[in-house]
Amino acid sequence: MGTIFHLDIVSAEESIYSGPVEFLVAPAQMGEVGIYPRHTPMLTRIKSGMVRIKAQLKEEELVYVSGGMLEVQPDVVTILADTAVRSHDLDEAKALEAKRAAEEAMKNRESELDYAKAQAELIEAMAQLAAIDKLRKRGH
Amino acid sequence: MAGSREIRNKIKSVKNTQKITRAMEMVAASKMRKAQERMKKARPYGEKIRNVAAHMSRANTEYRHPFLIARDTVKRIGVIIVTSDKGLCGGLNTNVLRKVVNQMKTWQAEGEQVEVCCIGNKGLGFMSRVGASVTSQVIGLGDTPDITKLIGAVKVVLDGYTQDQFDRVYIFYNRFINTMKQEPVMEQLLPLTDERMQGSEQDSDKSKAIWDYIYEPEAKSVIDDIMVRYVEALIYQAVAENMASEQSARMVAMKAASDNAGNVINELTLIYNKSRQAAITKELSEIVGGAAAV
Numbered sequence: 401m402g403t404i405f406h407l408d409i410v411s412a413e414e415s416i417y418s419g420p421v422e423f424l425v426a427p428a429q430m431g432e433v434g435i436y437p438r439h440t441p442m443l444t445r446i447k448s449g450m451v452r453i454k455a456q457l458k459e460e461e462l463v464y465v466s467g468g469m470l471e472v473q474p475d476v477v478t479i480l481a482d483t484a485v486r487s488h489d490l491d492e493a494k495a496l497e498a499k500r501a502a503e504e505a506m507k508n509r510e511s512e513l514d515y516a517k518a519q520a521e522l523i524e525a526m527a528q529l530a531a532i533d534k535l536r537k538r539g540h
Numbered sequence: 541m542a543g544s545r546e547i548r549n550k551i552k553s554v555k556n557t558q559k560i561t562r563a564m565e566m567v568a569a570s571k572m573r574k575a576q577e578r579m580k581k582a583r584p585y586g587e588k589i590r591n592v593a594a595h596m597s598r599a600n601t602e603y604r605h606p607f608l609i610a611r612d613t614v615k616r617i618g619v620i621i622v623t624s625d626k627g628l629c630g631g632l633n634t635n636v637l638r639k640v641v642n643q644m645k646t647w648q649a650e651g652e653q654v655e656v657c658c659i660g661n662k663g664l665g666f667m668s669r670v671g672a673s674v675t676s677q678v679i680g681l682g683d684t685p686d687i688t689k690l691i692g693a694v695k696v697v698l699d700g701y702t703q704d705q706f707d708r709v710y711i712f713y714n715r716f717i718n719t720m721k722q723e724p725v726m727e728q729l730l731p732l733t734d735e736r737m738q739g740s741e742q743d744s745d746k747s748k749a750i751w752d753y754i755y756e757p758e759a760k761s762v763i764d765d766i767m768v769r770y771v772e773a774l775i776y777q778a779v780a781e782n783m784a785s786e787q788s789a790r791m792v793a794m795k796a797a798s799d800n801a802g803n804v805i806n807e808l809t810l811i812y813n814k815s816r817q818a819a820i821t822k823e824l825s826e827i828v829g830g831a832a833a834v
Binding site: 408410411412413414415418428429430440441442443444445469471473478480482483491492493494495496497498499501502505521535 | 578581582584585588589591592595596599657658664666668669670674675676677678687688691692693695696699751752753754755756757761762765766769772773776800
């Protein structure tokens with residue numbers, strides 16, 4: 401302890417890097433930050449760019465992240481990488497799109513939530529499954 | 541030989557069906573492996589972001605994110621329903637939808653309004669058929685739970701919560717237990733439960749200490765971002781699990797269908813042979829009878 405710290409880079413889809421490192425440079429939102437062991441705790445957003453990692457007795461490594469969050473503790477650093485390019489406007493546009501699609505789908509249907517109908521439909525589906533099951537047990 | 545041609549045709553058609561179900565079984569089996577892998581790969585992120593969120597909620601006291609504040613009165617409920625896009629996967633979607641309908645019935649009996657967000661075609665089709673109010677939807681996810689596709693629909697729900705349109709948000713999906721067993725579950729998503737705001741067990745004791753973070757650029761926006769990502773990660777995980785469940789349920793259903801087709805073929809072959817033999821016997825006895833008559 402003291403000369404190294406643990407680094408995890410994870411994205412929603414996979415774990416990108418995990419191991420002890422000596423030094424790290426990440427593209428934080430307010431400018432690049434270099435992190436040595438025993439850095440003061442920090443939480444920041446990072447931009448898309450290269451994260452430079454120097455592990456002990458190893459060449460410097462470069463890992464690309466498309467933005468995300470960086471958490472720093474004195475001996476553990478976590479980078480939560482985004483898998484998608486995010487921005488407020490982009491997210492907003494996607495939300496509107498999802499809403500619009502739903503509204504469109506809503507137009508062509510009855511208004512009241514018909515539980516009886518819903519249940520009837522489910523019961524029918526369950527009955528079909530049960531019948532299939534029974535038939536299977538009989539060896540047909 | 542009257543019926544035998546028909547039986548032969550029938551056998552042929554059942555054999556064709558069996559070919560299709562067998563192919564689907566094998567496709568589902570290979571997709572299942574990938575889906576399970578994807579589900580496992582998503583875990584480290586879920587765990588890490590959970591730890592960060594936990595640290596943060598302990599560290600920062602002056603700003604409490606709306607996702608953490610429980611509301612006293614619950615009037616409107618948001619529901620996220622995760623289903624598959626395609627059918628032919630046994631009772632998977634039916635089970636989860638039945639759970640949803642039962643729960644919605646109780647909510648409505650208590651005078652709460654329910655709005656749904658549908659992830660997956662089957663749930664959307666069902667919900668719009670029965671007349672639930674659908675606020676947002678994502679369909680056609682394919683075989684990968686792509687977070688870019690989820691963001692929009694999820695944001696509608698999250699914004700609804702922050703803007704007081706919903707007082708509570710639940711998620712329904714199929715939890716993957718093993719290849720043979722999937723279980724429909726309902727989980728509370730918002731407000732985040734205390735259990736969800738505790739670090740995982742792997743989180744070392746040291747990092748359970750209270751950190752006085754430096755926030756860059758400022759606390760509120762960083763915390764907002766992390767909370768949104770945390771909830772998204774939870775939903776992503778649910779979608780990934782549902783996909784693994786879907787593929788294994790389909791594999792099992794298709795295996796059963798192929799086996800059934802095999803049984804039907806055996807039986808039909810038996811009937812075919814019997815009728816063939818009966819025809820031969822009949823012909824023989826006619827010849828013998830004819831010879832005796834001469």
